[in-house]
Amino acid sequence: xxxxxxxxxxxxxxxxxxxxxxxxxxxxxxxxxxxxxxxxxxxxxxxxxxxxxxxxxxxxxxxxxxxxxxxxxxxxxxxxxxxxxxxxxxxxxxxxxxxxxxxxxxxxxxxxxxxxxxxxxxxxxxxxxxxxxxxxxxxxxxxxxxxxxxxxxxxxxxxxxxxxxxxxxxxxxxxxxxxxxxxxxxxxxxxxxxxxxxxxxxxxxxxxxxxxxxxxxxxxxxxxxxxxxxxx
Numbered sequence: 001x002x003x004x005x006x007x008x009x010x011x012x013x014x015x016x017x018x019x020x021x022x023x024x025x026x027x028x029x030x031x032x033x034x035x036x037x038x039x040x041x042x043x044x045x046x047x048x049x050x051x052x053x054x055x056x057x058x059x060x061x062x063x064x065x066x067x068x069x070x071x072x073x074x075x076x077x078x079x080x081x082x083x084x085x086x087x088x089x090x091x092x093x094x095x096x097x098x099x100x101x102x103x104x105x106x107x108x109x110x111x112x113x114x115x116x117x118x119x120x121x122x123x124x125x126x127x128x129x130x131x132x133x134x135x136x137x138x139x140x141x142x143x144x145x146x147x148x149x150x151x152x153x154x155x156x157x158x159x160x161x162x163x164x165x166x167x168x169x170x171x172x173x174x175x176x177x178x179x180x181x182x183x184x185x186x187x188x189x190x191x192x193x194x195x196x197x198x199x200x201x202x203x204x205x206x207x208x209x210x211x212x213x214x215x216x217x218x219x220x221x222x223x224x225x226x227x228x229x230x231x232x
Contacts, residue, residue, distance in 0.1 A: 008042045080220060117192045123178070
C-alpha cells in the first residue's frame with residue numbers, strides 16, 4: 001500500500017470527510033483492521049482565503065507548493081489537493097514535486113464518462129464556476145458540456161460555502177436553495193450536477209435531487225485509494 005499525501009485544511013471541515021473516505025475505502029478493499037496510509041498537511045485556511053479573494057494566485061501557488069514539498073519529504077508517494085478551488089494552482093504544485101498529483105477534475109470527469117454523462121451542471125466557489133481551470137479542463141480534455149448557474153445564483157452558492165459550510169454550519173434554507181438551483185440546471189438539460197466544492201456534500205449528503213449528484217470528495221478519495229492499492 002502506497003502512502004497518500006493529503007494537502008488539506010481548505011477547509012478542515014471537508015478534510016475530515018477526505019480522511020474518513022480514504023480509510024473507509026481501504027477497509028472496504030482489504031477488510032479487517034486495514035486503514036489507509038495517509039500523511040496529512042493541514043494549512044491555515046484563513047491565509048488561503050485572503051489570497052483567493054485578493055486574486056493573488058501566485059502567492060497561493062508558492063505557499064501550497066511549499067507545503068506539497070513537505071509532504072513529499074515526509075514520505076508521501078502521491079498528492080491529493082483536498083479542495084476543488086485550489087486546483088487553480090495545481091500545475092504549479094505539480095511542477096514543484098516529483099510524485100504524481102491525482103487531479104480532482106480528472107477523477108470526476110472519468111466517473112461521468114463511465115456513467116454516460118455528457119451534459120453536466122457545476123456548483124462550487126465563484127472561482128471554480130467562473131474561471132477556466134476547472135470548467136475548461138472538463139470541456140477541452142474530456143469533451144463534457146458544462147453548465148453553471150446564473151450570476152446571482154453563483155454569488156449565493158459561493159457565499160453559502162464560505163459563510164456557512166466552511167464554518168460547519170448546515171442550514172435547511174441553504175439546502176433548499178441549492179436544490180432549487182440544481183432543479184433549474186436539470187430543467188436546462190443537465191444529466192447530473194457536480195458538487196464542485198468539497199464542502200457542498202456536507203450540506204446535501206444523501207439528499208435526493210432532480211438529477212444525480214457527483215460528490216467530488218468521494219470520487220477523489222476513491223481514485224486515491226485505487227492508486228494506493230494498485231499492484232505494480
